[in-house]
Structures are given as C-alpha cells and as structure tokens.
Amino acid sequence: MDDWQGRIDTLRERALAELEATADPDALEKWRIAYLGRRGALTEALRGLSALPTEQRPAAGAAANETKRALEAALDKHQTAARGQVLTRALENERVDVTLPGRPVSRGGLHPTTIILRQITSFFQSIGYQVVEGPEVELDKYNFEMLNIPANHPARDMWDTLYVQPPEVLMRTHTSPMQARVMESTEPPVRVIVPGRCYRYEAQDATHEWMFYQVEGLAVDQGITMADLKGTLFAFARHIFGPKVKVRFRCDYFPFVEPGVDMGISTPEIKGGDWLEILGAGMVHPRVLEMAGYDSSKYTGFAFGMGPERIAMLKYGITDIRQFYANDLRFLEQFVS
Ligand code: FA5
Numbered sequence: 001m002d003d004w005q006g007r008i009d010t011l012r013e014r015a016l017a018e019l020e021a022t023a024d025p026d027a028l029e030k031w032r033i034a035y036l037g038r039r040g041a042l043t044e045a046l047r048g049l050s051a052l053p054t055e056q057r058p059a060a061g062a063a064a065n066e067t068k069r070a071l072e073a074a075l076d077k078h079q080t081a082a083r084g085q086v087l088t089r090a091l092e093n094e095r096v097d098v099t100l101p102g103r104p105v106s107r108g109g110l111h112p113t114t115i116i117l118r119q120i121t122s123f124f125q126s127i128g129y130q131v132v133e134g135p136e137v138e139l140d141k142y143n144f145e146m147l148n149i150p151a152n153h154p155a156r157d158m159w160d161t162l163y164v165q166p167p168e169v170l171m172r173t174h175t176s177p178m179q180a181r182v183m184e185s186t187e188p189p190v191r192v193i194v195p196g197r198c199y200r201y202e203a204q205d206a207t208h209e210w211m212f213y214q215v216e217g218l219a220v221d222q223g224i225t226m227a228d229l230k231g232t233l234f235a236f237a238r239h240i241f242g243p244k245v246k247v248r249f250r251c252d253y254f255p256f257v258e259p260g261v262d263m264g265i266s267t268p269e270i271k272g273g274d275w276l277e278i279l280g281a282g283m284v285h286p287r288v289l290e291m292a293g294y295d296s297s298k299y300t301g302f303a304f305g306m307g308p309e310r311i312a313m314l315k316y317g318i319t320d321i322r323q324f325y326a327n328d329l330r331f332l333e334q335f336v337s
Contacts, residue, residue, distance in 0.1 A: 004052060004060045011041055012067045019074055025082050032075055042068055109336030112316060113213055113324060116240075116308040117195050120215050123239045124193040127232070129217070132192050134178040136199070140168050142177035147256040148287050155255050160201040171199035175216035176256060179284070179303055182218060183292035188299050189221040195308070206320045213308045220284065220294065220301030226259070229281060229302035233263055237278075240311060241267050248275055257282025257303060270314050278314070279306035 015035045022031050035042050042064070049060045110118075121131050149155050159173035178194040194216035202210045219228065230249060237245045245267045252262040260282035264275040281304035286296035309321050316335075318324075323331045 004049065004056065005063065008045060008060075008063055008067055011035075011045055012070065015042070015071055016074060019071075019078055022078065023082060023085070025079065025086065028075065028079055028082055035071055036068065036075070042071065107336065109333070111324075111332065112312045112318070112335050113308055115335065116312045116315070117213065117215065119240060120236075120306070120308060120311075121193055121195060123236055124217065127235070129191045129193045129219075132178065132182060132194055133196055134172075134175065134181055134194060136172055136197050137164055138170060138172035138177050140170060142180050143170060143172050143174075146180035146288065146291050147176055148285050148291075149255045153255065155253075162199055162201060172196075173200050174198050174305055175214040176303070176305060178216055179218050179256070179288065180292050183220065183289070183294055188294065188301075189219075190301065191219050193217050204322060206322070207310065207313075209309070209321050209325065211325065212321070215306050215308055217304045217306075218284070218301065219303075220289070220299050222299060224300045224302060226283060226302070229261075229283065229304070232302075233279070233281065233304060237263075237265050240315070241265060241270070244268060249281075252280055252282075254280055254282055256285050256288050258285045259283060263304075265314075276314060278311055279304050281305070 015031075019028075019031055022028055032040075034040055037043065046061075046064045046068070049057060049064060052060055125131065143159070143161070144150070144153075144156060149159075161173045162171045164170060175194045175196050175198060178192070178196075182190060182192050182194075195213065196216075197211060198214050199211050200208075202208050204210060217232075219232070230247075234247050237247050245265050248264045248266070249261040250264065252260045254260045260280070262277050263279050263281060264277045266273050266275045270276065281302065284301040284303050289296040289299060289301070309324050312318060312324075313321060
C-alpha cells in the first residue's frame with residue numbers, strides 16, 4: 001500500500017473513532033475544525049498531495065475527497081442526533097405540568113373599619129332602619145346650631161374642628177348633623193342609620209384620630225321611650241359581641257339629648273370583663289325636634305353615635321387606633337379572609 005493511502009486511512013479511522021466518542025454540539029464543532037476546518041488535519045493532508053508524483057495524484061485526490069465526504073456525512077449524522085438530544089433534554093426540563101394546581105391570585109380584603117361598618121348597618125337594616133349618608137363638609141348650622149349648641153356654648157370645645165370657610169363651613173365633627181337634615185326632609189316615623197367620616201381638631205393618641213368614622217342612629221315616632229333606646233342598643237351589642245355581653249348605661253351630657261347616656265359593654269372575652277364605653281346616646285332634646293319642625297308634644301325619639309374603629313379595636317384586640325389609616329399592609333393583611 002502506498003504511503004499516502006495509509007496516511008489517509010489512518011486519519012479517517014482516528015477521525016471516525018473520535019467522532020463516535022463525541023456527543024454534544026460544542027464538541028462536534030471542535031471536531032469539525034480539527035479535521036475539516038481550513039487548518040484541519042484532512043485539509044492539510046489534501047494539500048500535502050501536491051507533493052506526490054503526478055501519476056499518483058488523481059487516485060490520491062479521489063481517495064482524499066471520498067474520505068472528506070465520508071467524514072462530512074458522519075458529522076452530519078452526529079449533529080442531527082445531538083440536536084435531537086438537546087431538544088429532548090430541553091423538553092424534559094422545561095416541561096409544563098398542566099395537572100399542577102394554578103398559582104393563587106392574590107385577593108384584596110376588606111378594611112377592618114369596613115367589616116365593622118357592614119356588621120353595624122346590616123344589623124340595623126334587619127330591624128327596619130334605612131342607611132343614609134351626609135356631607136363631610138358641613139355648615140355650622142347643622143354641626144352645632146340645630147343640635148342645640150349655640151355659638152359660644154362651652155360644649156363646642158369638645159367638638160373643635162377644622163374650618164373650610166370660617167366661621168360657617170367646617171369639617172363635621174360627628175354624624176349628628178344628619179339628625180337635623182333627616183328630620184327637616186322627612187316626616188315621622190324616622191328610623192335611620194348614618195355611617196360616615198368625621199374630623200376633629202384633636203391631639204392623636206392610641207384611642208383618638210383626627211379623622212375617624214361614626215355611625216349615627218335616629219328613631220323618632222309617637223311614644224318612643226328610653227326603654228326602646230336600651231332594648232335596641234342591647235340587641236345591637238349582642239349582635240356584635242355575642243350573647244354573653246352585658247351593657248351598662250350611665251349619665252352623660254350632650255346638648256342635643258335629654259337625658260343623655262353613655263353605653264358601656266362588658267364581656268368575658270374582652271379585657272377580662274372590664275367595662276368599656278362604646279357610644280353616646282340619649283332621648284332627642286325637644287328643642288332639637290322643634291328646630292327641625294317636629295311637634296315635640298307629639299313625637300319623641302332617641303339618638304346614638306358610636307365609633308366603629310373603637311368597636312373594631314375591642315373585637316380584634318387592636319391596641320392603637322392610628323394603625324387603621326396608616327396603610328401598613330402588615331396590619332391590613334391580617335383582616336383578609
Ligand atoms: C358624639 O360625637 C355625639 N355626636 C354622639 C351622640 C350622638 C350622642 C347622638 C348622643 C346622641 P363623642 O364625641 O363622645 O359623641 O363621640 C362618639 C364616639 O365617636 C365615641 O364614643 C368614639 O367611639 C368616637 N370618637 C370620638 N372621637 C374620636 C376620635 N378622635 N377618634 C376616634 N373615635 C372617636
């Protein structure tokens with residue numbers, strides 16, 4: 001066998017043996033450069049043929065080209081196999097398991113004030129009260145005058161506020177102005193509940209905010225007595241705090257009621273049964289009825305005003321009212337059900 005033939009055969013065997021051991025696309029590319037590249041072993045061998053005697057060159061050239069084609073064909077086969085493997089592996093690794101449960105969509109929750117407001121309003125609706133709302137920017141007339149709190153009355157100190165246009169236009173300090181507005185626009189019998197925001201010129205602390213909610217209640221009819229007030233508010237307390245709740249009424253002063261009371265509750269679950277004040281109430285003052293156009297010799301009524309944040313604090317064990325409107329998600333997310 002001629003020398004050139006031997007060299008080409010050896011080269012071919014070595015190249016094919018190496019190719020057999022090569023699997024991934026990077027290594028195949030290296031193999032291609034090593035044998036078939038411009039400086040590859042086979043290319044060099046082909047170039048070397050020019051040094052052969054002229055009569056040997058055609059046969060040697062044909063053999064070398066045949067080897068080149070054989071190597072190219074073998075490479076092609078391996079590349080196709082390697083690409084197939086890469087694809088199979090990728091499909092394996094990136095497989096989507098359609099039987100897995102979906103990722104949960106994160107849901108918002110109700111604010112604790114909203115939760116309590118809904119409980120309060122749904123209770124009163126269930127006993128025939130209508131829910132109405134009123135303006136937060138209010139007139140002095142309704143916030144004070146119509147509630148029997150004339151200018152310079154010392155009770156104004158308890159309800160100092162922020163003025164929008166002094167002295168007449170202000171941010172309401174309670175929902176009580178709606179007592180007068182409702183009575184002005186409707187005839188008895190009246191059964192309304194008024195949830196809404198209130199504002200006060202107030203030093204903030206753990207139980208006082210400058211902005212908070214109240215829920216006002218007003219019932220006016222013939223023959224309404226203090227017993228109706230007590231029965232209604234006791235039923236309400238049981239609805240919110242459960243059947244073990246006890247209620248207590250003590251004398252309190254509000255210029256728009258006579259007599260006036262505050263209602264406290266006590267239940268074994270909250271602060272070991274301590275008495276806690278949750279609302280102010282009383283029999284609507286005859287002068288308030290008269291100012292709104294009702295005949296106080298014919299009609300009587302009761303009114304109450306409660307703070308839903310304070311009720312939520314008792315129910316949920318919240319120790320600082322300032323957390324309600326600080327928008328701290330760590331606080332708010334605890335109420336997502
Ligand atoms: C009033 O505002 C009266 N209008 C309530 C009323 C209505 C009495 C009808 C009689 C008849 P008072 O200022 O006490 O009363 O407020 C009532 C409730 O609102 C309080 O018991 C408390 O729960 C809540 N509240 C008052 N001030 C604040 C405050 N700064 N921050 C949070 N809650 C407050």
